[in-house]
Amino acid sequence: xxxxxxxxxxxxxxxxxxxxxxxxxxxxxxxxxxxxxxxxxxxxxxxxxxxxxxxxxxxxxxxxxxxxxxxxxxxxxxxxxxxxxxxxxxxxxxxxxxxxxxxxxxxxxxxxxxxxxxxxxxxxxxxxxxxxxxxxxxxxxxxxxxxxxxxxxxxxxxxxxxxxxxxxxxxxxxxxxxxxxxxxxxxxxxxxxxxxxxxxxxxxxxxxxxxxxxxxxxxxxxxxxxxxxxxxxxxxxxxxxxxxxxxxxxxx
Numbered sequence: 001x002x003x004x005x006x007x008x009x010x011x012x013x014x015x016x017x018x019x020x021x022x023x024x025x026x027x028x029x030x031x032x033x034x035x036x037x038x039x040x041x042x043x044x045x046x047x048x049x050x051x052x053x054x055x056x057x058x059x060x061x062x063x064x065x066x067x068x069x070x071x072x073x074x075x076x077x078x079x080x081x082x083x084x085x086x087x088x089x090x091x092x093x094x095x096x097x098x099x100x101x102x103x104x105x106x107x108x109x110x111x112x113x114x115x116x117x118x119x120x121x122x123x124x125x126x127x128x129x130x131x132x133x134x135x136x137x138x139x140x141x142x143x144x145x146x147x148x149x150x151x152x153x154x155x156x157x158x159x160x161x162x163x164x165x166x167x168x169x170x171x172x173x174x175x176x177x178x179x180x181x182x183x184x185x186x187x188x189x190x191x192x193x194x195x196x197x198x199x200x201x202x203x204x205x206x207x208x209x210x211x212x213x214x215x216x217x218x219x220x221x222x223x224x225x226x227x228x229x230x231x232x233x234x235x236x237x238x239x240x241x242x243x244x245x246x247x248x249x250x251x252x
Contacts, residue, residue, distance in 0.1 A: 030054040031080065031130045033147070039078050039104045039130070040154050041191075046146040053136075053147065058129045066107065066121040066129060073111030075133040076151060079103050082127030083202035087210075088119050097211040099162065100124070100203055103192050109155040124202040172251060174214040178222035179250040181212060182232065186241055196244070201237045226250065 033053040037046070057080065060066055066077065066084060079101050086098045086107070098119060101107055107129065111117040136147050165184075169177050190196040201208075205219045212219070226232045231247050233240040241247060 029057050031057055035080075036078055036130055036132070037150065039080060040106070040150065040157075041104060042150055042153060044149060044153050046149070055130050055132055058131055060123040060127040060129065062123055062125050062127075064123050066123060066127070067111075067117045068120050069117060071111075071117045073108070073115045073117060073134060075131050075135075076109060076137070076154075077107040077129040077131055078154075079105045079107065080128040080130050083124045084121055084127060085124055085203060085207060086119050086121050095210060097203075097207050099165070100207075100211070102188060106154045106158050109158055112155075169212050174212075174218045175222040175225065176251045177212045177214060178208070178219055179226060179231075179247055181208060182226075182239060182241065183244065183247050183251065185239075186244065186247075197241045199239055201239060 031054070033046075033055075036055060058066075058077070060082070069089065081103060084101045084107070086101060087095050088098060089095050099105075101121070107121055108117060110119055132147065132151060137151055169180065172180060185199065185201065186196045189199045203211075205223070206216050209216045209219045223232075223234050226247070227234050229246070229250075231241070231243055231250060233242060
């Protein structure tokens, strides 16, 4: 006969509540600290890397919202897979596209200042995000200063990148901005381990124009000019760069 005390104990038992730092083996819903460092291409130092730290993943379908303006800040997100669009909507209803985050980019850092996100983030393709909870960054007595160090480094990198992008796209003529945009996309795909000469743009031409502060017609005209010159070949959203040198020359 089964021991009554054992049955009673079993009845009272409840599974433990998952914490952000709980070690889970072979669970595709979680990523370890090393994977996050690799995705960010973190080149700083960590002290006694602890892969017991696990971060939950969040999966999105194309068109699904990842973050919204004024949403309370609950953490940072690292793009593991997919492409997204970050934008701001002004009071008159117009949209300005800020960036097109891809694998290894950081999302949500604009939410730290006022404890709420300052932009909308929408998935352009199916995406996989890794969440670094606010509790792991700012709570007293947090268990891993390396997480904080990594986050500050990644936030600084994104700010520097945004500054460079602003300078690059506002100091050249309209059609040259499109050429520069394609060259930068090539470099980003290269950094992710993909071909620098052939890739598919996840965003629309309207989004590109919005991002570069040029019209849709300017984007289309620039694509056609680059195609006619034999610098690129365009097939809908698929881009083949036939000469990176010529593309750079077109920027000037």
